[in-house]
Amino acid sequence: MSRAQCPRCSRPSERCLCALIPNLPSRTRVLILQHPSEVKHALNTARLAALGLSNAELLIGEVFESLAALLQQPSHHACLLFPGEQAQPLVQFAEQRNELPLLLVVPDGTWRKARKLLYLNPLLAALPRVALPEGLQSRYRLRKAPVPGAISTIEAIVAALNTVEAPACFDELLKPFEVLIDGQIEAMGEHTYQRNHGKQDASS
Structure with missing residues (x-):
């Protein structure tokens, strides 16, 4: 028999995160495009961000x-948060277009699935690409980073908003994320966590 789930945050009812989820306004419009494989993932950070x-x-x-209707809004400058050689620093892109707010499009999935989203949606691939500052450290203690500097979707969104909307701070968005991580560690047990992830923490 499956456990009851909160219909809003999709967590088990006894571990509902809704009380920790803020309602933060932003000048930047954030559009998260989630690959279906991420929906039932226990650590669905894109949903928390939205x-x-x-x-x-x-x-x-x-x-x-x-997508075409969403991207062609004259009230926003659309850009794709996706690293690579073609990406320019987000802060530079925002400064050049400060007369209008940004529409920040964020693919959510593994690197392979995110690239597939770009391939299947040519409008995405045609967007100007932006990247976060280098050297960001993830608080995602349960998943090894596929590349140096890789962070979770919610962390990327917080970093992006903190960059373009300073001095406004969006760190409050990370509170339910951190509780979610702590809950997963508690559920697996400290011994199992240290065996599988302890060395990773020590080196980070």
């Missing part, structure tokens, strides 16, 4: 039919 931001939207799928 719930905690009043100016955010979460879409789930591989092909997004509504």
Whole structure:
């Protein structure tokens, strides 16, 4: 028999995170495009980010039919948060277009799945790409980073908003994320956690 789940945060009812999820306004519009494989992941940080931001939207799928209408809003400058040689620093992109707020498009999935989203949605691949500052450290203690500097979706969104909307701070968005991580560590047991992840923590 499956455990009852909170319909809002999708966590088991006894571990509901809703009381910790803020409702933060932002000038930047955040559009999260989540690959379906991430929906039932225990650490679904994209959902937490969408719930905690009043100016955010979460879409789930591989092909997004509504993308053209969402991207062609004259009130925003759209950009894709995706690292690589073609990406320019986010702060530089924002400073050049400070007369209008940004529409920050954030793919959510493994690197392979995120690239697939770009391949299946040419409008995404055509967007100007932006990247976060180097050297960011993830608090995601349960998953090894695939590349140096890799962070979770919610951490990337917080870092992006802190960058372009300073002095406003969006760190409050990370509170339910940190409790979620602590709960997962507690559930697996300290011994198992240290065996699988302790060395990673010591080296970070």
